[in-house]
Amino acid sequence: MHMLIVDDEPLARQRLIRMIEQLDGYEVVGEASNGVDAVAAVDKFDPDIVLLDIRMPGEDGLETARKIAQLPEPPAIIFCTAYDEYALEAFQTLAVGYLLKPVQQQQLVDTLQNAMRLNKVQRNAVSNTAPDGQRQHITAKTRKGMELIPIASIQCFIADQKYVTVRHSAGETLIDDTLKELEQEFPDRFLRVHRNALVSISEIEAMERNNSGQFELRLKSVDYRPVVSRRHVSSVRELLSRL
Incomplete structure (x- = not known):
């Protein structure tokens, strides 16, 4: 390089x-x-x-x-x-x-x-x-200092109690943003599929049932399969019909 x-x-x-x-x-x-x-x-x-x-x-x-x-x-x-x-x-x-x-x-x-x-x-x-006023990166304070995570590299955001984890092409990072804030800021980039999960629309490949009967998403670039809650199944189906 x-x-x-x-x-x-x-x-x-x-x-x-x-x-x-x-x-x-x-x-x-x-x-x-x-x-x-x-x-x-x-x-x-x-x-x-x-x-x-x-x-x-x-x-x-x-x-x-x-x-x-x-x-x-x-x-x-x-x-x-x-x-x-x-x-x-x-x-x-x-x-x-x-x-x-x-x-x-x-x-x-x-x-x-x-x-x-x-x-x-x-x-x-x-x-x-990137739309005017919309961030192109998510920031996180890590042991490396201030890390900038490109929005285009993010697969999903997962909330666990008071923390939100970003899963992206370089790994996983904790951030201070809430899912609600992220959902409101990036409605055209990420879809709510569960109360604790936002998924990149460009990453969604299919929705399938697992062995327990729950719906999961198959993503394009990672093996991780986010669970889709019942209340969000219809919105995911609608999205897939347009992809």
Whole structure:
């Protein structure tokens, strides 16, 4: 994977380059010290991933990310910053990761692997079709720092008492959002199938009965089969008739 490092601090760029040099399959193809040069470098080097600082002189990383997102086939963006208060603004960009400085090697590895779960075409489709005002990512505070989970990678949300777990292409993550909030925000992306479950409409393949006589959903990209409660069977059938 080709990578671009953007940071106004030369030592910070050098540290990231040394970390990436220890990884197989990743190559730093360019550097930039400000937002203007970063956009030009993306056009020149066509990287798969951009590691992007936020606080930089002149155009900051958030504005730079918005400009990169407007390119025909934008790369994945991972913010590398010493500050965690920018995570909500990062929702409006194509960011797939949010690393807090000083970046740790394993955190970098985990975030890079997650970044490539969606290819360039998929990320571009998300940026172009997301309705105005609707988030493109779900945020979660994890041991890695602030994690951004692309909506397009999510299979379902499952509630268990006061916690909600996101099942997505990179694994499972606990979040603070409630199912009710998520259902209201993404009515065109997720369907309520149980009082404790929202399922990605694009993931639904079929509804089948299990050995206990309950209805379950067969999903396209994961073996997990969410249970459909009786009150939601009709809405699932209606949806399947339109797919």
